[in-house]
Amino acid sequence: MSELLFVVVLLLSTFAATSNGNCLSWRLSVETNNLRNWKLVPNECATHVKVYMERGQYRQDCDIVADTAVEFAKTVKLAGDGKEIWVFDIDETALSNLPFYARPDVAYGAKSYNWTGLGEWIKEGKAPANPSMLKLYKELIALKYKIVFLTGANEERFMKPRISNLKNAGYTTWEKLIFKPGAEKGTPTKIFKSKKRKELETAGYRIVGNVGDQWGDLVGDYVGMRTFKLPNPMYYVA
Amino acid sequence: MSELLFVVVLLLSTFAATSNGNCLSWRLSVETNNLRNWKLVPNECATHVKVYMERGQYRQDCDIVADTAVEFAKTVKLAGDGKEIWVFDIDETALSNLPFYARPDVAYGAKSYNWTGLGEWIKEGKAPANPSMLKLYKELIALKYKIVFLTGANEERFMKPRISNLKNAGYTTWEKLIFKPGAEKGTPTKIFKSKKRKELETAGYRIVGNVGDQWGDLVGDYVGMRTFKLPNPMYYVA
Numbered sequence: 001m002s003e004l005l006f007v008v009v010l011l012l013s014t015f016a017a018t019s020n021g022n023c024l025s026w027r028l029s030v031e032t033n034n035l036r037n038w039k040l041v042p043n044e045c046a047t048h049v050k051v052y053m054e055r056g057q058y059r060q061d062c063d064i065v066a067d068t069a070v071e072f073a074k075t076v077k078l079a080g081d082g083k084e085i086w087v088f089d090i091d092e093t094a095l096s097n098l099p100f101y102a103r104p105d106v107a108y109g110a111k112s113y114n115w116t117g118l119g120e121w122i123k124e125g126k127a128p129a130n131p132s133m134l135k136l137y138k139e140l141i142a143l144k145y146k147i148v149f150l151t152g153a154n155e156e157r158f159m160k161p162r163i164s165n166l167k168n169a170g171y172t173t174w175e176k177l178i179f180k181p182g183a184e185k186g187t188p189t190k191i192f193k194s195k196k197r198k199e200l201e202t203a204g205y206r207i208v209g210n211v212g213d214q215w216g217d218l219v220g221d222y223v224g225m226r227t228f229k230l231p232n233p234m235y236y237v238a
Numbered sequence: 239m240s241e242l243l244f245v246v247v248l249l250l251s252t253f254a255a256t257s258n259g260n261c262l263s264w265r266l267s268v269e270t271n272n273l274r275n276w277k278l279v280p281n282e283c284a285t286h287v288k289v290y291m292e293r294g295q296y297r298q299d300c301d302i303v304a305d306t307a308v309e310f311a312k313t314v315k316l317a318g319d320g321k322e323i324w325v326f327d328i329d330e331t332a333l334s335n336l337p338f339y340a341r342p343d344v345a346y347g348a349k350s351y352n353w354t355g356l357g358e359w360i361k362e363g364k365a366p367a368n369p370s371m372l373k374l375y376k377e378l379i380a381l382k383y384k385i386v387f388l389t390g391a392n393e394e395r396f397m398k399p400r401i402s403n404l405k406n407a408g409y410t411t412w413e414k415l416i417f418k419p420g421a422e423k424g425t426p427t428k429i430f431k432s433k434k435r436k437e438l439e440t441a442g443y444r445i446v447g448n449v450g451d452q453w454g455d456l457v458g459d460y461v462g463m464r465t466f467k468l469p470n471p472m473y474y475v476a
Contacts, residue, residue: 025301031270065272227272231266
């Protein structure tokens with residue numbers, strides 16, 4: 001009986017490893033910007049993404065992003081004029097919408113959820129900090145960097161609830177906080193954020209680090225001395 | 239006895255999963271361009287990288303890069319003037335140096351190997367094709383794309399053996415093949431390749447796709463309509 005159980009466990013783990021392998025490849029293609037404009041987590045990877053997000057690997061991956069960023073931040077000699085900035089995206093970067101994405105009708109991005117629900121969740125202002133990013137934020141402030149939050153989220157609808165959410169989550173201070181005005185709705189993130197980063201540099205700031213969960217946060221112009229990609233296998237923003 | 243064996247297997251696999259998790263995070267940080275200028279695979283990830291490269295996941299990851307690239311290539315409407323090109327890097331892209339990196343004194347990048355050895359291996363001209371890339375190459379040619387090989391490898395030392403190696407490996411035709419002249423030795427890949435891609439665009443070519451294993455192949459100017467990052471956890475080229 002025990003031998004049989006042993007064989008079953010071995011067979012099951014081999015099977016799990018094989019199907020997992022495809023989802024590892026899919027996730028890598030997302031994280032390297034190879035795959036773009038995808039709409040939903042593939043059905044066969046729904047469990048993989050859930051396990052990834054909830055059982056520790058996502059947390060660990062975020063931690064290493066923060067550690068790598070701090071290590072780099074320490075190597076930069078600051079000029080002392082208070083003009084070195086670090087750009088943070090908000091959703092799935094400073095703040096985590098994981099409690100929303102964990103809902104059964106959203107299924108970590110494997111189900112076609114409605115955006116109204118996400119908007120309502122954001123307006124509740126209860127998104128927790130991504131703990132790795134809050135730690136990075138605090139260490140950067142201790143190192144005398146200035147913080148800029150730059151998000152493609154709609155200014156008119158979300159700026160107010162996000163400000164109180166950021167403060168409640170531990171992000172108590174910043175140099176600038178930039179949302180996307182409704183008038184720019186159609187502008188892709190890459191274009192909008194490039195323009196805003198250019199304005200920052202023109203105003204005399206020097207972008208040292210830039211962290212976000214979407215490649216649209218990290219490509220384009222004036223991306224900063226170094227970029228840091230956080231994982232996000234749940235959704236894609238153009 | 240069997241129950242004991244079962245428990246031991248469970249404990250070992252739990253342990254393996256935990257230490258593996260750190261190496262998954264390390265590898266993700268490499269593949270997302272978060273970690274730069276690293277010199278060696280961390281000691282604790284030597285086995286992880288070996289297993290990754292040799293037991294199927296690397297192959298599967300490369301296959302998905304090729305599939306994603308082909309899927310994109312098919313969506314582009316070609317003008318019919320023969321000017322749409324696809325840029326391939328050579329090392330760890332078109333050709334694989336895995337037989338060299340598998341040597342015990344190289345240990346998949348976990349040991350500090352000498353570059354003379356790598357040079358001698360390249361001059362032997364026996365590097366196999368990365369099968370995923372050879373498949374991509376053939377499908378692109380069937381779709382009427384022109385192929386450009388662009389490498390930061392030294393022209394004087396490596397162009398001749400690489401040409402015969404490419405042909406023997408199945409890459410029988412190309413529009414351009416560009417190596418880095420010795421005079422440009424100090425130029426970083428990103429700068430050198432940006433300049434060469436600009437020359438191609440100036441000459442009337444349109445870069446549709448661009449595939450490489452190093453971020454230096456894929457960032458900078460004129461990167462192409464889409465970039466495709468192949469995995470490489472064995473070494474970093476600035």
